[in-house]
Amino acid sequence: MFTVNICFVLILSGTLMNGATSMIHTLMDFYTSSTQVPNFPEFVIVEVVNGLTVYHYDSKTRRAEPKQEWMNRLTEEDPEFWEKNTQEDIGLEQLEKGNTETVRLRFNKTEGLHILQFMSGCEWDDETDEIRGYFQYAFDGEDLISLDWATQTWVAAKSEAFVTKLRWEKNGEAARVKHEQIHRCGENLKKRVRLGEKTLKRKELPLVWFLQKSSSSPVTCLATGFYPDRAMLFWAKDGEELEEDVGEILPNHDGTFQSSVSLDLSSVPTEDWGRYSCVFQLSGVKDDLITKLDPGLIRSNVTHTLVGFRTTSTQVPQFPEYVLVNVVDGLQMYYYDSKTRRAVPKQEWVNGVTEEDPDYWERNTQMDISDEQQQRGNIEAIREAFNLTEGLHVLQWMVGCDWDNDTEEISGFSKFAFDGEDFVSLDWDTQTYVAARPQAFALKQKWERIGEGVRHKNQLIHFCVV
Template sequence: MKMFHTAASNIPNFPEFVIVTLLDELQVDYYDSNIRRAVPKQDWSNKITEEDPTYWERQTQIGLGAQQTFKGNIEIAKERFNQTGGVHVFQWMVGCEWDDETDKVNGNWQYSYDGEDFIVYDLKTETWIAPVPQAVPTKHKWDNDKADLAYTKNYLTTECRDWLKKYVEFGRSSLMRKDLPSVSLLQKTPSSPLTCHATGFYPDRADLFWKKDEEELHEDVVKGEILPNHDGSFQMSVDLDLSGLKDEDWGRYSCVFHLAGGQEVSKRLDKRDIRTNWKTNDGGFPTGAAAGGVVAALLLLTGCIMGLICLKKPPQGKVETLLVQVSSFGCSSSVISPLPFRHK
């Protein structure tokens, strides 16, 4: 479970403060300083009001309070770094991951300034780490607050886990589903690498690779990251260099998508299935090009957009990760108590 609080200054057309909650890379809720209210982003995230009817109203008040605190944190950071104006971003990321088989829990609580780590909580030593000299005063202050250190540890190991379990139960029908993707072969020009693109799969614990006969290829292959789609599903791609490929060997190659649990989709390399937006010598488009140009363009655009919001690739395996806004959740099993917002 991870939650992102982001305060920004002097960024045109971007809110001064944003809170985003994600559950296994699926957005659960949202708050920003323009709309000034917390809103659910999944139908099942409304289930929490069955136990707590005033939940979203309280989350709105928490967001309003955090907004002022984080605005002050930017000013404090600017003083520490001897800055005046300019564009600046201060971010808090907090959350936990839970393995439902071993019941093991791991937590993360850290702050960043202008894209670099500022101060990080070390759960093993129960102390704060200051990666930059400007954070040393904060480290000393927070390390001496034993009550707050104990609270931070308890939140990451207990309360956060309890909320993660609850969200997994609320969203079980969506989170436990298994969706296979559509797989396409895309190529910009005849000399470009061939892209195998899989989109619409869930969950993100998946692999996409090229193989020759029955052997997976590792040379002449470039694999992309798993990126989220707007509907909560995922996409990924893997490129194959065709420069040394002989015509008679084309049928020996295939692109294979493998979903956790064993389900697979395989697409054999066939020139007739390649979608492209390059023109033939007579000015026309080859087979598959009519749709291919649009698909390729959308692929490029989607990759750019998703690349901006894919902050961290989720862990592989059976660990369920909940990316949640900790200030939004008090992470107790019955009563939600907001986290304290602290000035640096």
């Protein structure tokens, strides 16, 4: 089968990943032919490169069209690209509709809702230049027939597909498909990676969250906002991988990905929870992102959460030196970084703020530019405190609030981490600061002397209400 009001909180610990040059790229074409599916075209083609939709055709518009701006550059080498592909897709539409009717007859299903899916594509290792292909059909959500790339034979998952398997093996269809995947698909993939290099070769680190619905529920680790989708998420105990669960990778609305894994800790004493960690691995990245489980920072789903994440870094390959992300109940809604230097909405409904405040985005952009400079100053001061004047370093600041919509109670949190380890945080109840490292003690004393805790708490309450 082809598978084309919860609150979380980030645990600010772990190891930052270093960049790497090699990467496996993928191009997948998904063809969906259907009958009697309400409000859905009878035929759809979607091309996906590295998990990003780049091309679309359907039987209603009958036009091949780009889904990424850089795909328009295909006409630089082939001015007739889109018109030519439109005509090819119209022909494929008729072919796949005929295939759907043939398969329905094989299964003796001549009426009703049915779906034939066809996936064809390839992956390319840009270091070894190796190319591997994929070719698979599914009917009504179950595998039908596929190509075994290693043996160049056909695998019939259903008895109704056996006659097709025999015919294709007799006609040498596997060799033709392999040649097509290596050459045409491989060339197309390389061309798209070249045109969309800035987008497709980027590596985005995830935000890592922990969720527990109730004290007896499993603890869920969620990594969201990473790119590309070549990643793994799993639990570990004392550094050893647990084979309890490996997270399925799902797409986010913004082209990034998410994955989650759950672990039942009901029989484990709370004081031993620190032995557990959530491990995230990204293809082409040397180091794992290891997030230690801290029972004190797990959030439940009885409240709503608004969190701002500010990440300031030095010498991190292919990553902005400053990034600001605001998240509501686990959904990214606001973004700014030091490369674009623009505050932008990440959800369509967020644009509604300009109805009451037309200058909202311009004003917030200027505020974020100012905050960027402040955080750059902070990371330099902290590096000096640790006597670390060069190399890769990261300062993370998580600031936000929880709101219980039943009791209207608001609580806030503010926490700094440096190079993956807790640095200094606000104690909400006492309005004092907790220095997790000796190098943070001077800052703790300074903030408490000037009453920063009281000011910060009032600011967070206002931040949450707004």
